[in-house]
Amino acid sequence: MKQNKKIVVLGAGESGIGTALLAQAKGYDVFVSDKGTIKENYKQSLIDNNVTFEEQQHTESKILDADVVMKSPGIPDKAPLVKQLRENGTQVISEIEFASEFTNATCVAITGSNGKTTTARLTHFILEKELEVGLGGNIGDSFALQVLQKDAPNYVLEISSFQLDDCYAFNPKIAIITNITPDHLDRYDYKLENYVASKFRIVQNHTENDVLIYDADDEILNEYINTHDIKSTLIPFSLVKTFKNGAYLSDNNLTITLENNTFSMPTKDLALNGNHNIKNAMAAATVASLLKIRKQTIRESLENFQGVEHRLENVLKINKVQYINDSKATNVNATYYALESMEAPTVWIVGGVDKGNNYKELFPFVNEKVKAIICLGKDNEKLKENFSGMVDILVETEYMSEAVKIAYKIAEAGDNVLLSPACASFDLFENYEDRGRQFKASVRNL
Known part of the structure; x- marks a missing residue:
């Protein structure tokens, strides 16, 4: 150019x-x-x-x-x-494409349907202990502005499919695809294959000298990798498989083996809970290992990371009831992870703009863990059709403050109140951040 x-x-x-x-x-x-x-x-x-x-x-x-x-x-x-x-x-x-032309930095680029924000922040949290590293893309400050003002030797970039669609020469040294589930299909002619191809643009310029870290438990990712010519050196992570080169579970330890060099720590020591966060930790720690961060630094970072606002964020405990803000769960898969991680009876606040959701994968968790559902949206018919037979209490409201007050009346000592909408927020809120902040404000006003 x-x-x-x-x-x-x-x-x-x-x-x-x-x-x-x-x-x-x-x-x-x-x-x-x-x-x-x-x-x-x-x-x-x-x-x-x-x-x-x-x-x-x-x-x-x-x-x-x-x-x-x-x-x-x-x-x-x-x-x-x-x-x-x-x-x-x-x-x-895209901005990513333009800015990348003016830096020789090592870029770690992270995409996926869910988990990319947590993974990006966690990766940056570990790396910044020992490296000069910027955080940009979908989060943090503008990548382009950072390149202009103080070009760091390393960047962690969270990148959406929309940004990747307009990338052509951009070539991150390390790429992560956290997972792929149907999302934003309205932008891809309602064809999953178009959305998947968009995500894989993150490695379109890779050679074997570059790395793709990916979830080997994700069928969509596996199928694409097995049927396309991916040039990257592949480093998988999994909760159920083991690898010579990759991240996996071994006797409740998060273990990463790279060229016979092994890092290991108990999953119970991770600051973030839930299987999805074990995977986020695997991806971030793999990057850190590749970039030669000391094992002790990686371990301490994974023990101390405080998580991302609006993603399974513990707000307050009131009368022994834990209120949890997961407003960033704008699709079914994100809510799947949230419900999976609940270890107490849960009052679930759900709803918003449905993106063509299929709620079936949530049924086992709703049957097992959810005691009441509060529908927070302008149109809740699909939620009622799917879940009214599974819980004794299902109520509707268009006001966050009312949803929280209803939850307060229903919940008993030892329960959780979980905002995990599985839907976009634009019917009642500016965005998921606005929705999450209103939830937290309403909880604090109880």
Whole structure:
């Protein structure tokens, strides 16, 4: 990509602003366009750096004149303007693609349907004890801005399928795919194979000198790896299999063997509970082992990591009832892990915008562990159809404060109250963070 080209940045969020400032510094002619209102701090940043921008509109003549377009991952390919750009042969890329061109850092890139945020934060938590490392992508500060301001020698990047769709040359030294379950299929013509192919773009430029760490218990991942020419060196992790090179369970110990070098620690010492978190720990510790972090550092980090907000987050214990915020569970698979990890009778708060959910895999846990269901959504018919025969109490509300008050009345000493919606949040909340914070505020107001 030559300099002095015209770059248009579509969407002035965290990734857009970072890209604009990096592009400006690298000699590009930059224009930022956002169909909504740009946040004041972002707007000020553009003004301070003399970057031309517009908000609440897209001026097509200026956008279609671009040599390259950085598209916010939230803008779908089906958007007429994006379609037109592609038809014109204009290169449409993601922030990850753009920023990676200007750094020689070792990148650890993490994708998957669930667990990628926890895995990314945990990996960064371990690595930062001994390495200079940035955290970016879907979390942390803009990757592009970090490359501009203080280019670290290492990065941990959480990357969504939407970001990967617009990556072409990006090549992370270490890639992790945590798992793949049907999600966001509306963006992939409702074809699972399209979504899976999108996730595997993370290794599209890999050679045998690069590493793919993946869940060997995931049938979708196994099938793709077995039927496609993946060039990466494969390092699997599993709860039920063992490997010469990989991570696995051995006598309730998390064990990682890499080229005859073994790391091991009891799973009971992990700070995070649940089988899904054992897998997240396996992936993160494998990265740390590859990057030569000391075993003692890895062990202490896994013992002390405090987890991610809105992911199985213990909020408060009131009258011996534990309130748990799992608002980040926006699909059935994430809620599966949450219910699996419950070890006490549970009042389950569920609901929101259904993404074509199939709730059958939750039935055994609901039968075994859930004593009452509180449906928190505008349309709860599908939830009622699936679960009304399994619990004695099923109630509906559109208010978080009311959902928590109902749960407070139902729950008894020793129970859990779990917010794990299995659905998107946009019917009643701004996003899953807003939903989780309202839950926590309502619990604290009891």
